[in-house]
Amino acid sequence: xxxxxxxxxxxxxxxxxxxxxxxxxxxxxxxxxxxxxxxxxxxxxxxxxxxxxxxxxxxxxxxxxxxxxxxxxxxxxxxxxxxxxxxxxxxxxxxxxxxxxxxxxxxxxxxxxxxxxxxxxxxxxxxxxxxxxxxxxxxxxxxxxxxxxxxxxxxxxxxxxxxxxxxxxxxxxxxxxxxxxxxxxxxxxxxxxxxxxxxxxxxxxxxxxxxxxxxxxxxxxxxxxxxxxxxxxxxxxxxxxxxxxxxxxxxxxxxxxxxxxxxxxxxxxxxxxxxxxxxxxxxxxxxxxxxxxxxxxxxxxxxxxxxxxxxxxxxxxxxxxxxxxxxxxxxxxxxxxxxxxxxxxxxxxxxxxxxxxxxxxxxxxxxxxxxxxxxxxxxxxxxxxxxxxxxxxxxxxxxxxxxxxxxxxxxxxxxxxxxxxxxxxxxxxxxxxxxxxxxxxxxxxxxxxxxxxxxxxxxxxxxxxxxxxxxxxxxxxxxxxxxxxxxxxxxxxxxxxxxxxxxxxxxxxxxxxxxxxxxxxxxxxxxxxxxx
Amino acid sequence: xxxxxxxxxxxxxxxxxxxxxxxxxxxxxxxxxxxxxxxxxxxxxxxxxxxxxxxxxxxxxxxxxxxxxxxxxxxxxxxxxxxxxxxxxxxxxxxxxxxxxxxxxxxxxxxxxxxxxxxxxxxxxxxxxxxxxxxxxxxxxxxxxxxxxxxxxxxxxxxxxxxxxxxxxxxxxxxxxxxxxxxxxxxxxxxxxxxxxxxxxxxxxxxxxxxxxxxxxxxxxxxxxxxxxxxxxxxxxxxxxxxxxxxxxxxxxxxxxxxxxxxxxxxxxxxxxxxxxxxxxxxxxxxxxxxxxxxxxxxxxxxxxxxxxxxxxxxxxxxxxxxxxxxxxxxx
Numbered sequence: 001x002x003x004x005x006x007x008x009x010x011x012x013x014x015x016x017x018x019x020x021x022x023x024x025x026x027x028x029x030x031x032x033x034x035x036x037x038x039x040x041x042x043x044x045x046x047x048x049x050x051x052x053x054x055x056x057x058x059x060x061x062x063x064x065x066x067x068x069x070x071x072x073x074x075x076x077x078x079x080x081x082x083x084x085x086x087x088x089x090x091x092x093x094x095x096x097x098x099x100x101x102x103x104x105x106x107x108x109x110x111x112x113x114x115x116x117x118x119x120x121x122x123x124x125x126x127x128x129x130x131x132x133x134x135x136x137x138x139x140x141x142x143x144x145x146x147x148x149x150x151x152x153x154x155x156x157x158x159x160x161x162x163x164x165x166x167x168x169x170x171x172x173x174x175x176x177x178x179x180x181x182x183x184x185x186x187x188x189x190x191x192x193x194x195x196x197x198x199x200x201x202x203x204x205x206x207x208x209x210x211x212x213x214x215x216x217x218x219x220x221x222x223x224x225x226x227x228x229x230x231x232x233x234x235x236x237x238x239x240x241x242x243x244x245x246x247x248x249x250x251x252x253x254x255x256x257x258x259x260x261x262x263x264x265x266x267x268x269x270x271x272x273x274x275x276x277x278x279x280x281x282x283x284x285x286x287x288x289x290x291x292x293x294x295x296x297x298x299x300x301x302x303x304x305x306x307x308x309x310x311x312x313x314x315x316x317x318x319x320x321x322x323x324x325x326x327x328x329x330x331x332x333x334x335x336x337x338x339x340x341x342x343x344x345x346x347x348x349x350x351x352x353x354x355x356x357x358x359x360x361x362x363x364x365x366x367x368x369x370x371x372x373x374x375x376x377x378x379x380x381x382x383x384x385x386x387x388x389x390x391x392x393x394x395x396x397x398x399x400x401x402x403x404x405x406x407x408x409x410x411x412x413x414x415x416x417x418x419x420x421x422x423x424x425x426x427x428x429x430x431x432x433x434x435x436x437x438x439x440x441x442x443x444x445x446x447x448x449x450x451x452x453x454x455x456x457x458x459x460x461x462x463x464x465x466x467x468x469x470x471x472x473x474x475x476x477x478x479x480x481x482x483x484x485x486x487x488x489x490x491x492x493x494x495x496x497x498x499x500x501x502x503x504x505x506x507x508x509x510x511x512x513x514x515x516x517x518x519x520x521x522x523x524x525x526x527x528x529x530x531x532x
Numbered sequence: 533x534x535x536x537x538x539x540x541x542x543x544x545x546x547x548x549x550x551x552x553x554x555x556x557x558x559x560x561x562x563x564x565x566x567x568x569x570x571x572x573x574x575x576x577x578x579x580x581x582x583x584x585x586x587x588x589x590x591x592x593x594x595x596x597x598x599x600x601x602x603x604x605x606x607x608x609x610x611x612x613x614x615x616x617x618x619x620x621x622x623x624x625x626x627x628x629x630x631x632x633x634x635x636x637x638x639x640x641x642x643x644x645x646x647x648x649x650x651x652x653x654x655x656x657x658x659x660x661x662x663x664x665x666x667x668x669x670x671x672x673x674x675x676x677x678x679x680x681x682x683x684x685x686x687x688x689x690x691x692x693x694x695x696x697x698x699x700x701x702x703x704x705x706x707x708x709x710x711x712x713x714x715x716x717x718x719x720x721x722x723x724x725x726x727x728x729x730x731x732x733x734x735x736x737x738x739x740x741x742x743x744x745x746x747x748x749x750x751x752x753x754x755x756x757x758x759x760x761x762x763x764x765x766x767x768x769x770x771x772x773x774x775x776x777x778x779x780x781x782x783x784x785x786x787x788x789x790x791x792x793x794x795x796x797x798x799x800x801x802x803x804x805x806x807x808x809x810x811x812x813x814x815x816x817x818x819x820x821x822x823x824x825x826x827x828x829x830x831x832x833x834x835x836x837x838x839x840x841x842x843x844x845x846x847x848x849x850x851x852x853x854x855x856x857x858x859x860x861x862x863x864x
Contacts, residue, residue: 012709013636013639013642013705013706013709013710014709014710014711015710016705016710020712021705021710024701024704024705024710024712024715025698025701025702025705026694026697026698026701028701028712028715028716028719029660029661029663029664029697029701030664031661031719031722031723032723033736033739034732034736035732035733035736035737036736036737036739036740040740041736041739041740043584044584047583047584065695065698066691066692066694066695066698067625067628067629067695067698067699069691070618070621070622070624070625070695071622071625071626071629073618073622074618074619074621074622074623074625075622077614077615077618077619078619080615081615091542114574117572117573117574117680118574120687121573121591121674121675121683124671124674124675124683124687124690125675125676127671127675127690128668128671128672128675129584136668136671137694140667140671140690140691140694141691143671143674143687143690144614144687144688144690144691147614147684147687148614148615148618150568150572151568151613151614151615152614152615154567154568155564155567155568155615158548158549158567161546161548161549162544162545162546162547163542163544163545164545165545167549168546168549168550169549169550169551170549171551171571171572171574172550172551172571174574175574175575175576175577176576176577181577181579184574184577184579185579185580188578188579188580188590189579189580191582191590192579192580192581192582192583192584192590193583194583194584195584454580454583455580457579457580457581458579458580459577459578459579464577493550511545515542
């Protein structure tokens, strides 16, 4: 060895703090370019008007180097896939409460998993856009994490797809099916904005403020209903999620601390993305109250805990930056006792055109709803469900064959009621360039009015159907007996009679009962009485 | 497939997702790679044009001049999805961790003579900045590319480049006993030394390439194709001959990584070139243009890194790259 010849008598290596180590390993990698201008290399991080004076002010909360990342994540993946393998070998899909539960997975795989993919791409965009090294690396880490999430979700649910309908073409449907334009447009909106708005929208408003209302219901719902595969990926993703949530808070504080001019811009985004996110969660609300055979808690309870209490204290903390509660949060609170009921009733109407089944809640379930919603359920919603049940028993299950008017912003049908009157549908409208646009709420109208040139571009499924853009190339609207609805379902690649319609007479239910010998839905007391 | 549960027989309804079945030509069992890759990126019915690029849709095939009938022809020969990727890297990482600990506890780098320190600081460590740009470039491709087959692989490549930049930083810290002096020295070399400036120019120019497929060529095929063998093969061997195998233990990841990833880089260009004359010609044009630029960039640097025969070695490497290029149907 050359050691003895060395003239450079080495001192013992200095101990580095985690912070110093990370700074040396990562942040010092950047440089001031001289052959191209900085603005040309980073063309997208100033048009939004956010002023950053010192990118070094970004404190990376995790200081995760790649070798540590590979080590932890590789270990997590080994464990996760071992459990998925075991789940498949043991036919774990038959351990869930009943086959109605699978419909939450359909909603998840078609509505949520593609958003994980969108997040992956969105964070890749942000991970290139910021001229500061710290936020860029943090975004890249999240970009690859999100890819993990979509892929592990596909691999977990892949097994359910082999035994149940409605899951088989999730990405194709995400791009086409009417109600899936709600989650899709939400993410398209964030990704088509600038990088600061994207990260405020997704990392803060969604991951930090609202994620507990998305992830918790699906994952606890899975646990309550015996879906161990989904619980496992939920747990496995949790440590990623906590990193992402921390990023969300860090990023907003960083932006706010950099310049007072940033405050009104951020406040506007917080208002917008609170409302966008809340409207998106309508789907989760109905899932919690209607789709889980064993319920975790009601939507109203979840809203109270995760938004009114937790969100409230978060925004109190942000007051020192000049930030207030998001606009219309009080409307969301007024709506909490109606949201899920209004949504489920709508999907019950239009289930001929959905990739999951709907059903009238059982008597016990209606009692649960009465108990959780003492002020609203018996008064406004129970009579409607009982009426539908009666019709169904007479062999006249109600399917709504018309198409609903959609809100131009959130793209949900105009089903919501006036903040102070649950019996009156809320309609708002405005004019832009001589055309009329319609909204479900003041929140959605305000968002439109701030950027009308953006929201007029929305790909509204109902408009698109009427314009003839949702047919396959071989469809001929001039042919005799042309059935537009059937043609739209063909465009969706919806397997009619299997993927859609009421759960009661679905192949999913029949198969479940045949394969497991267990009831596919709660046995009604009156039926038990009759049988006896 | 028949699965028996107790006494009831269960008939599986389908083997895979419909989009995968369409690609396999029927409902057949599919691999995890296929289910996690095919058609994952949204393709139609976008809502809003990006504020940062209103000329294009959010995802848009026209962000490159390469034209493909099917962008999922670019399957990854390594079949990497996130799980297989991280598990593979975590294994490599374990080896590196052991190697680093071995070098660190014995002070194998720190106790090398001053000339060796200078050599690493001036010849190898500035490459961490090249890796940093390679990280950004692959992130750009991931952000703007079309089709998950390519963009997931470039996502892994993005993080790999960050990892390699950090492995290089670690060599610096092993060298300077964690003072960071060697990294500061290397950065000075990168910013100021004349022999490095043409490479820095190439790298900064790559950061503003608009066509993401061209960027793929300029970074992953041309520059890496010349610089990796130059640094991790020739310089490594030269340094090893003088100072023993310590450095090779610390660059082990880089050499095996290059061998692994070039299979994917080559497969990607091969598929694009085989698609059409148009693509093949375009790729040929890009490879020629960027090879010429890279040769300009490396001409002063190769002798600086490799000494007297640096120029000759560079010529060999360029010839090798040409062979590699022709083998995959790209005539530059």
